[in-house]
Every structure is written in structure tokens, then in C-alpha cells.
Amino acid sequence: xxxxxxxxxxxxxxxxxxxxxxxxxxxxxxxxxxxxxxxxxxxxxxxxxxxxxxxxxxxxxxxxxxxxxxxxxxxxxxxxxxxxxxxxxxxxxxxxxxxxxxxxxxxxxxxxxxxxxxxxxxxxxxxxxxxxxxxxxxxxxxxxxxxxxxxxxxxxxxxxxxxxxxxxxxxxxxxxxxxxxxxxxxxxxxxxxxxxxxxxxxxxxxxxxxxxxxxxxxxxxxxxxxxxxxxxxxxxxxxxxxxxxxxxxxxxxxxxxxxxxxxxxxxxxxxxxxxxxxxxxxxxxxxxxxxxxxxxxxxxxxxxxxxx
Amino acid sequence: xxxxxxxxxxxxxxxxxxxxxxxxxxxxxxxxxxxxxxxxxxxxxxxxxxxxxxxxxxxxxxxxxxxxxxxxxxxxxxxxxxxxxxxxxxxxxxxxxxxxxxxxxxxxxxxxxxxxxxxxxxxxxxxxxxxxxxxxxxxxxxxxxxxxxxxxxxxxxxxxxxxxxxxxxxxxxxxxxxxxxxxxxxxxxxxxxxxxxxxxxxxxxxxxxxxxxxxxxxxxxxxxxxxxxxxxxxxxxxxxxxxxxxxxxxxxxxxxxxxxxxxxxxxxxxxxxxxxxxxxxxxxxxxxxxxxxxxxxxxxxxxxxxxxx
Amino acid sequence: xxxxxxxxxxxxxxxxxxxxxxxxxxxxxxxxxxxxxxxxxxxxxxxxxxxxxxxxxxxxxxxxxxxxxxxxxxxxxxxxxxxxxxxxxxxxxxxxxxxxxxxxxxxxxxxxxxxxxxxxxxxxxxxxxxxxxxxxxxxxxxxxxxxxxxxxxxxxxxxxxxxxxxxxxxxxxxxxxxxxxxxxxxxxxxxxxxxxxxxxxxxxxxxxxxxxxxxxxxxxxxxxxxxxxxxxxxxxxxxxxxxxxxxxxxxxxxxxxxxxxxxxxxxxxxxxxxxxxxxxxxxxxxxxxxxxxxxxxxxxxxxxxxxxxxxxxxxxxxxxxxxxxxxxxxxxxxxxxxxx
Numbered sequence: 001x002x003x004x005x006x007x008x009x010x011x012x013x014x015x016x017x018x019x020x021x022x023x024x025x026x027x028x029x030x031x032x033x034x035x036x037x038x039x040x041x042x043x044x045x046x047x048x049x050x051x052x053x054x055x056x057x058x059x060x061x062x063x064x065x066x067x068x069x070x071x072x073x074x075x076x077x078x079x080x081x082x083x084x085x086x087x088x089x090x091x092x093x094x095x096x097x098x099x100x101x102x103x104x105x106x107x108x109x110x111x112x113x114x115x116x117x118x119x120x121x122x123x124x125x126x127x128x129x130x131x132x133x134x135x136x137x138x139x140x141x142x143x144x145x146x147x148x149x150x151x152x153x154x155x156x157x158x159x160x161x162x163x164x165x166x167x168x169x170x171x172x173x174x175x176x177x178x179x180x181x182x183x184x185x186x187x188x189x190x191x192x193x194x195x196x197x198x199x200x201x202x203x204x205x206x207x208x209x210x211x212x213x214x215x216x217x218x219x220x221x222x223x224x225x226x227x228x229x230x231x232x233x234x235x236x237x238x239x240x241x242x243x244x245x246x247x248x249x250x251x252x253x254x255x256x257x258x259x260x261x262x263x264x265x266x267x268x269x270x271x272x273x274x275x276x277x278x279x280x281x282x283x284x285x286x287x288x289x290x291x292x293x294x295x296x297x298x299x300x301x302x303x304x305x306x307x308x
Numbered sequence: 309x310x311x312x313x314x315x316x317x318x319x320x321x322x323x324x325x326x327x328x329x330x331x332x333x334x335x336x337x338x339x340x341x342x343x344x345x346x347x348x349x350x351x352x353x354x355x356x357x358x359x360x361x362x363x364x365x366x367x368x369x370x371x372x373x374x375x376x377x378x379x380x381x382x383x384x385x386x387x388x389x390x391x392x393x394x395x396x397x398x399x400x401x402x403x404x405x406x407x408x409x410x411x412x413x414x415x416x417x418x419x420x421x422x423x424x425x426x427x428x429x430x431x432x433x434x435x436x437x438x439x440x441x442x443x444x445x446x447x448x449x450x451x452x453x454x455x456x457x458x459x460x461x462x463x464x465x466x467x468x469x470x471x472x473x474x475x476x477x478x479x480x481x482x483x484x485x486x487x488x489x490x491x492x493x494x495x496x497x498x499x500x501x502x503x504x505x506x507x508x509x510x511x512x513x514x515x516x517x518x519x520x521x522x523x524x525x526x527x528x529x530x531x532x533x534x535x536x537x538x539x540x541x542x543x544x545x546x547x548x549x550x551x552x553x554x555x556x557x558x559x560x561x562x563x564x565x566x567x568x569x570x571x572x573x574x575x576x577x578x579x580x581x582x583x584x585x586x587x588x589x590x591x592x593x594x595x596x597x598x599x600x601x602x603x604x605x606x607x608x609x610x611x612x613x614x615x616x617x
Numbered sequence: 618x619x620x621x622x623x624x625x626x627x628x629x630x631x632x633x634x635x636x637x638x639x640x641x642x643x644x645x646x647x648x649x650x651x652x653x654x655x656x657x658x659x660x661x662x663x664x665x666x667x668x669x670x671x672x673x674x675x676x677x678x679x680x681x682x683x684x685x686x687x688x689x690x691x692x693x694x695x696x697x698x699x700x701x702x703x704x705x706x707x708x709x710x711x712x713x714x715x716x717x718x719x720x721x722x723x724x725x726x727x728x729x730x731x732x733x734x735x736x737x738x739x740x741x742x743x744x745x746x747x748x749x750x751x752x753x754x755x756x757x758x759x760x761x762x763x764x765x766x767x768x769x770x771x772x773x774x775x776x777x778x779x780x781x782x783x784x785x786x787x788x789x790x791x792x793x794x795x796x797x798x799x800x801x802x803x804x805x806x807x808x809x810x811x812x813x814x815x816x817x818x819x820x821x822x823x824x825x826x827x828x829x830x831x832x833x834x835x836x837x838x839x840x841x842x843x844x845x846x847x848x849x850x851x852x853x854x855x856x857x858x859x860x861x862x863x864x865x866x867x868x869x870x871x872x873x874x875x876x877x878x879x880x881x882x883x884x885x886x887x888x889x890x891x892x893x894x895x896x897x898x899x900x901x902x903x904x905x906x907x908x909x910x911x912x913x914x915x916x917x918x919x920x921x922x923x924x925x926x927x928x929x930x931x932x933x934x935x936x937x938x939x940x941x942x943x944x945x946x947x948x949x950x951x952x953x954x955x956x957x
Contacts, residue, residue, distance in 0.1 A: 028473050138601055142595075144553065146552075207721070213705065214708075215700075215704050216700065227723065245553070249557060282465060320921075323913060325913070326893065
């Protein structure tokens with residue numbers, strides 16, 4: 001069956017991608033000048049070397065690579081050099097749920113509203129509603145989430161004092177970070193859905209549907225929205241990425257105990273093993289997300305299976 | 309049957325014959341494609357507003373640091389966190405540095421990163437996509453497989469890795485963008501070239517013995533220019549955003565060189581007390597991104613008739 | 618005498634564009650009787666598609682706008698029917714097939730669903746019955762393996778097969794009138810013939826009236842009972858097939874007939890064309906629309922619009938040459954053999 005062949009093909013591409021990503025990340029990060037213990041002024045050169053050998057960093061690079069890949073196959077992403085006795089797996093286990101929660105909330109807000117506004121805007125093309133939606137979407141894509149987050153914090157937490165400033169405890173705490181993350185997504189979705197709807201609305205098959213005697217509502221639901229949503233599916237992969245990237249900064253601003261925090265801290269703290277581990281984790285996560293999206297796309301749009 | 313009389317036509321039934329003989333008349337004077345685009349673009353007020361904002365910001369970025377009596381590094385610890393005033397239009401930061409100058413020096417950095425960070429990858433993309441699409445076959449398969457794979461990994465991860473290796477600064481940033489941003493343009497250009505290759509005018513010049521180079525650069529590339537220019541314009545705000553993002557997480561531009569992202573980063577540290585220190589760079593980032601988005605939209609609409617055909 | 622099903626009277630329709638009001642249809646009248654095929658012929662931009670799509674109100678408004686006139690279906694004026702009322706007619710009483718079968722089917726929907734959707738929209742029957750009906754329809758229009766085809770997507774069919782599917786969709790609820798907007802233009806010649814034969818068979822079998830839009834007189838000869846020739850938003854001549862092919866009265870009709878390629882022609886010379894282009898419908902000429910391209914143009918033609926002159930009970934034309942004061946002119950070439 002063509003569907004199965006299609007899935008297998010995408011799967012192989014994904015595996016190759018992950019392999020390349022891991023290899024590249026490993027060598028790039030391991031060839032960085034200096035060693036991770038340099039910054040710790042308390043350590044003598046001798047002790048630094050000791051640490052290096054303890055972590056296996058003095059072995060030939062290729063041997064390290066093989067060990068790393070072996071561990072990775074068993075799901076072991078390595079350890080932190082800064083925080084002794086914490087593994088990357090532990091860090092992920094404790095903090096990824098927070099990031100995922102935030103990301104899913106943002107998607108849950110942005111997807112329905114974005115799609116709705118996109119459809120609305122297209123159906124009211126040239127009217128005031130349309131202009132407002134377009135305006136919202138242009139502004140939305142022009143405000144980076146970290147700036148929006150800071151201002152939401154300033155207005156709602158500091159000045160109005162109606163929502164908590166930071167942390168991730170009650171539902172109230174989730175509101176500002178979710179909005180900060182969701183707005184740009186919502187804006188992009190509105191934009192793409194509007195363009196996609198306009199495209200579909202001018203298609204001949206919509207006229208066919210009308211000629212069948214279907215009501216406007218049925219045409220919009222069964223033919224237009226369905227087909228206009230297909231390009232949205234292709235966006236979901238990149239969107240997962242941008243949500244994840246967005247969580248980094250939003251977590252930083254709102255001091256959320258998410259994975260992004262750890263990632264940024266590992267970068268600024270030169271904790272390369274964590275950086276590597278998390279990069280690999282993000283990479284695998286996103287490649288996998290893209291894989292699922294591709295499959296969904298192939299299933300929804302039968303033409304794609306033939307094309308690729 | 310006497311309607312003709314009431315119109316007072318002389319010799320109403322005298323035969324005069326056909327007056328429109330041309331089989332392919334030129335209905336209106338030929339306007340070149342680009343002047344047509346320009347006309348549509350100028351008629352688009354929103355896009356023009358974007359363009360004017362961009363030009364204004366560019367001018368300020370060029371002249372302000374030259375004319376100001378402060379430099380972006382001059383510290384004045386006796387006048388820290390000063391509110392905007394006549395001496396310091398945008399106030400001063402926590403080290404007493406003049407924010408007006410720092411913002412416009414930062415504009416130079418951010419705009420340079422934004423503009424070169426989208427032009428260079430686009431050019432690389434055009435070349436690779438052009439080669440891939442034009443020659444097809446084996447070369448195309450290899451390049452497109454590579455693109456398929458590379459494009460799967462979010463570019464931000466590459467950028468972060470590359471920044472870690474090269475260190476921070478505008479040049480490494482542009483290099484990182486160049487290495488990670490060409491795939492989209494390559495795909496677009498390849499797709500277009502594949503379509504154009506089948507068109508008659510290409511076949512015609514091929515039959516006339518045009519060389520590969522002249523075919524690519526005289527016929528194919530100019531026809532992809534529209535889409536590429538729109539893509540470039542639209543990716544400028546993306547590049548500005550990425551710079552700001554990376555500087556914000558401490559990877560993009562490192563002190564003392566200011567950039568908007570970095571100023572915003574410094575601003576967030578104190579914005580609870582001195583909100584203007586975040587507000588100013590934040591507004592500039594947003595206005596610039598907005599302007600490029602509006603202009604890009606206008607440009608795309610102006611080019612639309614061609615994109616649709 | 619067969620009953621008149623559809624009548625369009627003094628119909629004017631315009632599009633509001635940035636450049637101005639495009640008068641796409643300028644006062645036309647035609648009718649369709651039970652079981653007959655009316656062909657509307659004309660070159661692109663003559664307003665023929667606009668004229669018939671309006672019967673089903675398929676043109677969104679704005680930009681489209683009815684200026685005047687009436688559309689009467691089975692004695693009832695449907696000109697100002699609401700959307701809800703039109704939905705009752707579309708697909709059930711009046712159906713339509715379009716020019717390009719490649720784009721007229723929804724690419725992401727199985728063709729079975731696209732047929733069943735139409736059936737169940739008008740007849741509240743269980744899905745299983747609708748499926749049976751769909752299989753019957755596909756068999757009727759000559760799709761091989763109709764049962765398996767139900768779960769196939771449009772892109773797996775050829776153009777001709779897709780047009781058959783379109784016909785199946787259009788005939789799903791036994792409409793009284795089938796409007797075919799250049800149904801064979803996008804198909805290759807052999808497929809064209811098959812589709813036309815299919816349409817003729819189905820017309821015989823179900824007694825459906827057909828309104829056929831085309832610019833191909835070959836198609837007309839095969840299909841039509843009566844012909845209306847449209848030019849620049851007006852019907853310039855109408856009559857039975859025999860009348861139009863053997864005794865055409867309007868110079869534009871002459872031109873059309875002469876531009877049919879003729880294999881049997883003694884002079885295997887250049888293909889005849891009508892020089893010039895149709896007028897701009899934003900500012901249509903005040904006289905006859907064809908005047909500027911007409912070899913026989915007279916002073917009056919440019920100033921005053923000719924009125925319709927009846928030639929026979931079924932034939933009429935709008936041309937000043939038919940005026941008794943006009944000089945007698947003859948068609949220059951030999952009578953066109955009936956083309957089929």
C-alpha cells in the first residue's frame with residue numbers, strides 16, 4: 001500500500017535526520033575550546049584533569065562518540081557536569097512536563113481561536129471584521145513573545161496586581177505565560193488560515209458543492225474548512241518548534257521550572273553535557289513531531305502520497 | 309421601422325465595413341512588469357507606511373551615533389537609570405550610558421543582522437535551488453534529499469550550536485543564519501525553476517543555443533526574483549526576531565556592543581522599576597518587524613498576478 | 618407542444634469592478650423546453666457562462682448584480698429567491714457540470730461521498746440506500762468497477778472519468794435541467810465524443826433538458842435542438858440547429874460557421890477567423906456590438922442597436938441587414954455542410 005510505503009519512507013528520513021543531528025551536535029559541542037571545568041576557579045589544573053578523566057572526557061573523541069551513541073540507544077542522555085549526580089534524563093523527567101503543559105495550553109488557546117479568526121476573516125473579506133483580524137495578526141507576529149511576556153507581567157501583575165507575577169502553581173499562574181506564548185501562534189494561524197480559506201473559496205469544487213444544493217454552512221464546514229486546514233497541518237511541525245523555542249524565553253521571564261530554563265542555564269553555565277543532552281532531546285522530539293505531522297498530512301490529503 | 313430617422317444619421321444604410329481589422333490588437337500600452345509592480349506597491353498605503361518606517365529607522369540608525377556627543381560605551385555612574393530628558397532622549401541605563409545612542413547603535417547591529425541574515429541565506433538558497441532545479445536528475449535528488457533532512461531539524465537548534473562554537477557577535481550570527489536559513493529559499497526556487505523550465509520561452513532560447521549560464525541567469529532567475537524578493541523581505545523580521553531572541557537568552561550579541569535584543573534583555577532586568585528601558589527597544593523591535601511585515605505583504609500583493617499565473 | 622421549463626426574460630447582469638461596471642449580460646431572453654437541448658454559443662467573454670450560472674445563482678453578489686429581468690422556472694419567478702429557496706432547486710431541479718473536471722471535484726473527498734452528499738441533501742434516505750444509488754449512477758455514466766470507485770479519490774481518475782463522475786453528481790436527483798458549461802473543452806477529442814454521447818443517451822433516457830454552453834460548433838451540431846448565438850453580452854441570433862447552420866442571418870453567425878475547420882473544403886487554405894476583438898463591456902458600443910468587426914457594417918450599425926427580427930417561428934436575429942432598406946448581401950462562402 002502506498003500509505004505504508006509513504007510512512008516507511010518518512011520514518012527512514014526521520015531516523016537519518018536524528019542520527020545526523022546527534023552526530024553534529026556531539027562533535028560541535030565537544031570541539032568547543034576549553035573544558036567545562038575551567039570556569040570553576042576553585043579547581044586546580046590537576047583537579048580539572050582528574051574531573052575530565054572521571055567523566056571520560058580525556059578519551060579520544062571518536063571513542064566518546066561511540067559510548068555516547070551506545071548510551072543514547074538505551075535512552076541515556078548523559079549527565080550534568082555542574083550538578084553532580086543529576087542526569088539529563090532526570091532533568092527532563094522533572095521539568096519537561098511543565099514545558100509541555102505550557103506549550104499545550106498555548107496551542108489549545110491559539111489553534112481554535114486562530115483558525116476561527118482565519119475563517120471569519122476570509123468569509124468577511126474586505127469588511128471591517130476582516131481588517132481587524134488582519135491587523136491583529138500582523139501585530140501579533142510582530143511582537144516577540146519575550147517582550148509581550150514582560151509587558152503582560154508589568155501590566156497585569158505589577159500594576160493591576162490581578163494575576164501572579166511568576167512561578168507555576170495554580171491555574172492563575174498559567175494565564176500570562178500562556179497568552180505570551182499563544183499570541184504569535186494565533187496570529188500566524190489566523191494569517192495562514194485566512195489565505196488558505198480565500199484560496200479554497202475560489203476553487204471550482206466549491207461551486208460544484210453549491211450547484212449540488214448544499215447550504216452555505218455545509219459548504220463551509222465540509223468542503224472549505226476541511227481543505228483549507230490542510231496547509232495548517234504542514235505548519236504544525238514548525239509550530240511545535242516555535243512553541244518549544246518560545247517556552248525557553250517565556251519560562252525565563254516567568255521563572256517557570258521548565259526545560260527551557262535548564263537549557264538556557266546550561267548554555268550560560270557552560271554545562272555542555274546538559275546542553276548536548278537537551279539539544280538531542282529537543283531534536284528527537286521535533287523530528288518526531290514533524291514525522292507525525294507528515295503522516296497526518298499524507299493521510300488527510302491523498303494527493304501528497306503520490307507526489308512524494 | 310423608422311427608428312433610424314429619429315437619430316438623424318446620414319445615409320444610415322451606407323455600407324462602411326469593418327473598422328477593427330487587427331487580429332491581436334494591443335489593447336493598452338505595454339507596461340513593464342516591474343513598473344506595474346511599483347505602481348501597485350505605491351498605491352498600497354499600508355505597505356508604503358511600512359517602507360517609510362523602515363527608511364526612517366535606517367536613517368536614524370545611520371546618523372544618530374555619528375552626531376551624538378555620547379558614545380554607546382560612555383559610562384556615567386553619577387547619572388544612572390535617568391528618566392528620558394532633554395540631555396538623554398531615552399534616558400540612561402544602569403551604568404549611566406545614553407540609551408538614545410545605544411538604541412541607534414543597537415539598530416545598526418540588529419538591522420545589519422536582520423538584513424544580511426536574510427539576504428545571504430536567500431542568495432545561497434537561490435544558487436543551490438537553481439542548480440538543483442535546472443540540472444535535475446542525480447544532482448537534484450541528492451540536494452533535495454539533503455534539504456529534506458536538514459529542514460527537519462529546527463534551525464534554532466543549529467543556530468544555538470553554531471553560536472556556541474563561534475561565540476557571540478553579529479558576524480557569527482549572520483554565519484549561523486546563512487548556514488541554517490537557505491533551505492526554504494532553495495526549495496521555492498527549485499520548484500519555480502522546475503515549472504519555468506517547461507515553459508516555451510525557455511525551450512525557445514535553448515533551441516537558439518543559449519548556454520546553461522545564460523539560461524539560468526537571463527531567463528530562469530529573473531522570473532523567480534519576485535518570489536525570492538518577497539521571501540527575503542518576509543524573512544527580515546524573522547532574522548531580527550532571532551537576533552533578539554538569542555541575545556535575550558544570552559547567545560546573540562554580547563556586551564558591550566548593543567543590539568535591540570540585548571537592550572531588551574538588559575531592560576527586562578530592571579523594567580519593574582524603569583519600564584522605559586524595556587519599552588523602548590521592545591517598541592523598536594516590534595515596529596521594525598511590523599514595518600517589514602507590512603511592506604512584505606504589500607510587495608507580495610503587488611507581485612500577486614504573476615504568482616498566481 | 619412541449620412545455621416551457623425555463624424562461625429568462627430581458628435579463629441584465631453586471632459585475633462591479635474597480636475599473637467600473639462590466640455589463641457582462643446585456644438584456645438577453647431565452648427559454649428551454651422539456652427534453653430539448655439548447656446550445657448557447659459564443660466566444661470567450663461573450664457572457665454565456667454568466668448568463669447560465671445566473672440561472673442557478675452561482676455568481677456571488679457582490680461583485681455580481683442583477684440589473685433587470687426575470688428568471689422563470691416552471692412558471693415561477695425565481696429571480697429573487699432566497700438562498701434557502703435556491704438550495705431546494707440546485708441539484709434537484711437544476712444541475713450543473715463545469716468546464717474543468719480536474720478542478721471541479723473536491724480533491725480530498727472520496728467520489729462516493731461527493732455523490733452521496735448530493736443525494737442525501739435532497740432525499741432523506743439512509744446512507745446504505747444512497748450508496749446503492751451512487752453505484753447505480755456510476756454504472757450509468759460508465760465508470761468501471763463502480764463499487765470500488767466509490768472509495769477512490771478524484772486524482773486517481775482521468776479527466777474523462779472525472780467528467781463522468783461530475784455527470785453522475787449532476788444527475789443524482791434527476792434534475793429537469795442540466796446546465797453544462799463547456800463540459801468537453803478541457804478534454805481530448807475522443808473523450809469529448811464519448812462524454813457528448815453519454816450526455817445524449819442520458820438525456821434520452823431521463824428526458825432531461827440540457828443547456829449547453831460552448832464555443833465549439835461541432836459540439837453544437839451533435840447535441841443541440843436549438844441554438845442561441847451570443848456576442849458581447851447579447852443574443853444576436855437564435856434558431857433551430859437547421860436554421861442556424863443552413864440559413865444563418867447574422868454576420869457574426871456567418872463568421873462563426875466559417876471558422877469551423879473543414880477537412881472536406883476544396884481550398885485547404887488558411888483557417889478563417891473573424892478579425893478584431895469583442896468590445897469592452899465596461900463601455901459597450903451604443904450600436905450593434907459586432908459593428909466594428911463586421912464586414913457589412915453600415916453607418917446605422919454604429920449608432921443604433923438593431924432590434925430582434927423574426928425570420929420564422931423559431932428563428933430571429935438582431936441585425937440591421939435584415940431591415941428592408943439595407944442593401945442585400947450574400948454570405949461569401951459556400952453553405953456549410955452540417956458538421957457532425
